[in-house]
Amino acid sequence: MNTMIALTGLGYDIHRFAEAPRPLMLGGVHIPSARGLDGHSDADVLCHAVADALLGAAGLPDIGFWFPPGDPACKDISSLDIVAKAVSLIREREGRVVNVDSSLIAEAPRISPYLEQMKNALGSALGISAARVGVKATTNEQLGALGRREGIAAFAVASILMPEEEPQP
Numbered sequence: 001m002n003t004m005i006a007l008t009g010l011g012y013d014i015h016r017f018a019e020a021p022r023p024l025m026l027g028g029v030h031i032p033s034a035r036g037l038d039g040h041s042d043a044d045v046l047c048h049a050v051a052d053a054l055l056g057a058a059g060l061p062d063i064g065f066w067f068p069p070g071d072p073a074c075k076d077i078s079s080l081d082i083v084a085k086a087v088s089l090i091r092e093r094e095g096r097v098v099n100v101d102s103s104l105i106a107e108a109p110r111i112s113p114y115l116e117q118m119k120n121a122l123g124s125a126l127g128i129s130a131a132r133v134g135v136k137a138t139t140n141e142q143l144g145a146l147g148r149r150e151g152i153a154a155f156a157v158a159s160i161l162m163p164e165e166e167p168q169p
Contacts (some may be wrong), residue, residue, distance in 0.1 A: 002163035009057030013048035014153035027118025047079030053158035095162035101134035102156035111137040
């Protein structure tokens with residue numbers, strides 16, 4: 001049996017608000033809002049940050065590699081599917097997700113009423129208990145583009161267990 005080692009990855013994403021009406025998806029949850037985020041998929045910044053954190057922990061290319069922005073097959077896909085793909089790539093390598101912690105940065109809309117739903121949706125996509133998923137929300141204190149309500153950003157950290165590789169000679 002291979003020895004398992006703990007690995008950590010960091011993910012970040014930011015999207016501006018779309019000009020055209022579109023649903024606002026965060027953490028796989030529809031958030032009532034007059035504006036959604038602009039992007040090729042459903043533009044869920046939280047899921048994108050989580051997926052990149054997972055992929056980074058595993059030493060794999062980022063989500064743009066697996067889901068190219070110009071690929072018609074990726075148009076409007078659920079970002080929970082992107083998270084699930086990252087998890088499947090880790091599992092293919094005999095690894096597993098331990099936990100994820102994340103932060104959303106937005107002045108509006110109010111996100112805190114939906115945090116528990118996001119934890120549940122992400123936990124399901126990650127294949128872990130919602131108790132091992134952290135989702136927090138904060139503002140940018142009215143500073144910069146996020147402070148001017150031009151978009152939403154997210155950070156995520158993921159911990160995974162992977163088989164330790166044999167040292168190369």
